[in-house]
Amino acid sequence: MKDQFGNITLFNADCMDILRDMADNSFDLAIVDPPYFDGPNKLGYYGASKSSKGVKRPFYEVKHWTIPENDYFVELMRVSKAQIIWGCNYFRFPFGAGRIVWDKVNGRSSFSDCEIAYCSLIDTVRLFAFMWNGMCQGKSVAEGRIQQGNKALNERRIHPTQKPVALYKWLLANYAKPGSKILDTHLGSGSICIACDDLGFEMTGIELDPDYYEAAKNRLVSYQMQHKLF
Structure with missing residues (x-):
């Protein structure tokens, strides 16, 4: 299935089927967040029914959770001129030195304090801080360490590994050029669509x-x- 929404093109398909039909360097920048563990496939869901404190957590059904092999990364780098790949620390593919760290400002949460991405455009480490801990979400791109006071303005969670729109806006502002064509092979919640459209x-x-x-x-x-x- 293919849908078009202005400058946004969406495919409901296996990304490998789509990538193989694309020409070399079709995109200026790929920003992707592929799954890096297969626990949800074995369980049939993502998340725990209760936290260590007995609080019920969100429950997400999982039906497709395929960890990419090296051929995925080969295709990704063939069709894109530059890449930002989340979860790079979990994959064995030989990525370069550039790293982006997303600090979730999540206090004492049992979840990871941060997430790490490979960035082919740099050879240093850059940090972006944006609160992302349940109902506690950052105020803006510039004030990510400050909690959004109005919960009604929070992004609604529709995916287990959802990332905030603010994160994608920061990535685009810093690593994409005007007129760049962007690719995301694992769309998930579609936060990147909102950022690109905006x-x-x-x-x-x-x-x-x-x-x-x-x-x-x-x-x-x-x-x-x-x-x-x-």
Whole structure:
């Protein structure tokens, strides 16, 4: 399935099927967040029913959670001129030295304090801080360490590994150039779609799971409609 929403093209498909049909250097920048462990596949869901404190956690059904092999990274680097790859520390593919660290400012949460991405555009380590801990979310790109006071403005979680729109806006502002074509092979919640639409980037997103695809698509459509109203 293929859908078009302005400059945003979405595919409900296996990313390898789509990538193999793409020409070399089709995209200026790929920003991807592939799964890096297969626990959800074995359990059939992501998350725990209760935390260590007995608090019930969100429950997400998982039907497609395939850890990419080296051939995925080969194809990704063939079709894109530059790459930002989240979870690079879990893969054995020979990435370069550049790293981006997302500090989640999550206090004493049992989840990871940060996430790490490979960035082919740098050979140093850069840090972006944005609070992302349950209902505690950052205020803005510039004030990510400050909690958003109005919970009604929080992003609604629709995917187990959802990343904030602010993170993608920061990445695009720092590592994409005006007119860049963006690729995401594991669309998930579609946060990158919102960021690309808001900043005017042409983007292609691919998602295998039909339910998450529909949720991400509906999220983008709702955002675009709201954006036109205001």
